[in-house]
Amino acid sequence: MRKAILLMSAYATFAALFFGPKSLHGQEAEQKKHQYSILEKNETRSPIPFLPIFSEDGTVYGITDSIGNIILEEGITFFIRSYFYQNKEFNVEPNSKKVILLEKAEIALEGIEIRSFQNPIDQLMHLSKSFEPAFDKDAFLSNFRGYYAVQQQEKYVDFFEASGISLHSKSQKWKPYEFVQAGWAGGSAYQFLVPLELRRSHHWDWTNGDTIPARNTSPSTERADQYFIKPFYASEILHAFEYSWPLSSSNLKFYDFQYDLENGKEIILFKSKDEERIKANSDLFLLGEGKIVLGESAESIERIILNFSKYNYIAFPKNRNGRERQMGGSLSVIFKNSNNKVFVSEVELTAKLFGPINIGNPRPYRKGSEATIVEKILFEDFHFVQSKQDLESLEKGFGFVGLETMVAFDPAYWSSHALVSPDLFNRIKRDLGSKTSLNDQFKANSEKRLIPEEKDLAFFKDYLSKLIPQLKSIAKEISKN
Secondary structure, rough: OOOOOOOOOHHHHHHHHOOOHHHHHHHHHHHHHHEEEEEEEEOOEOOOOOOOEEEOOOOEEEOOOOOOEEEOOOOOOOEEEOOOOOOOOOOOOOOOEEEEOOOOOOOOOOOOOOOOOOOHHHHHHHHHHHHHHOOOOOEEEEEEEEEEEEEOOOOEEEEEEEEEEEEEEEEOOOOOOOOOOOOOOOOOOOEEEEEEEEEEEEOOOOOOOOOOOOHHHOOOOOOOOOOOOOOOOOHHHHHHHHOOOOOOHHHHHHEEEEEEEOOOEEEEEEEEEEHHHHHHHHOOOOEEEEEEEEEOOOOOOOEEEEEEEEEEEOOOOOOOOOOOEEEEEEEEEEEEOOOOOEEEEEEEEEEEEEEOEEEOOOOOOOOOEEEEEEEEEEEEEEEEEEOOHHHHHHHHHHHHHHOOOOOOOOOHHHHOOOOOOOHHHHHHHHOOOOOOOOOHHHHHHOOOOHHHHHHHHHHHHHHHHHHHHHHHHHHHHHHOO
């Protein structure tokens, strides 16, 4: 996968420090922004809509609009990374040409055995005959491990790691606009994640948002960068992708495809076609481009990766304000075959919130202080729910608890079960331990809810003292199968 070089543009900070009063700064900033048109290099110079433009640190700066235009800041180096067009690096200068022409990437097909398929669509039609029924299944339980972190200005400001039990309560064929994350008001949850072991940092005070151990605090303390983002947002992004991804035969018309090679292996590249979705009056929640990695025999799908530049919130119907989330990033999904069924075994998400309308609690937005979320979740030990009564009982318990589980921090467990790598953990520990050591933060948040509500704690503790042992017993049982 093509990677952007890891540098950081300091323009926003420089401007804030060295330009004069706010009024002059606003005028100066306005003068230093230019509109660019990103076009395909052909006879008609076709606009390239919804293309992500990357900053020097490898995160999404912004995306082109429906006619290929974007506003960029002067004095910054930008990068275009695409599967379908040749990569490009360019600087925004006062007198530079404001049109960027992209050439189509040349695909080397030498050595690819296409077998009986004349094009990628034929092959995907063939694969979908086995993939779709194997992926569309009844409710099931699984064990999960995952971590979540938030970065701002190259420093970690949040950390959450959990191990527990997951419930997929519905099949893939849920309706749009009815899904929201478990525990959020409204809609019907598609997946529940209940931590049975967890450790989390101290940036979780709902009333304050400051970096102190979660407890009752005065809401009068102001913090300009206050926000609240619930962990494991990757599950919502994945479900949005599932609804219209190119692994379903009914969605193929919404994408362009072409073959490519990667490490000698056959892959299929895809790019969303928003104009086709509009014609069909169908919803495409995620726009972008990516690749489908096929198995050794090209008779199975191992992995799908989407670099998305636009996300329409899956719980909001069309034309509702705030539906288009200002975020972009990369979603990676790995599949596993088990008992003639296909399951998601791993999902990774890296996403930058590059505008004021994003996924968290409403908060002030400042250019240069955008949040980036990093998540990884592993699923294993899949077990189908046997009866409707069992499912109703599980949904009730899981829906009540969700990520609010008050689990005691157990350092002995995490010494051998941590998913996050030692190098990453040391970086998080360095950034988050400046006020209180990370280990002390884990202890301070032990047996506390994600959103403290002191009046309910006695009831929650009584309920969880009975529920958690039952869930741990279920997790052990499904791991034996």
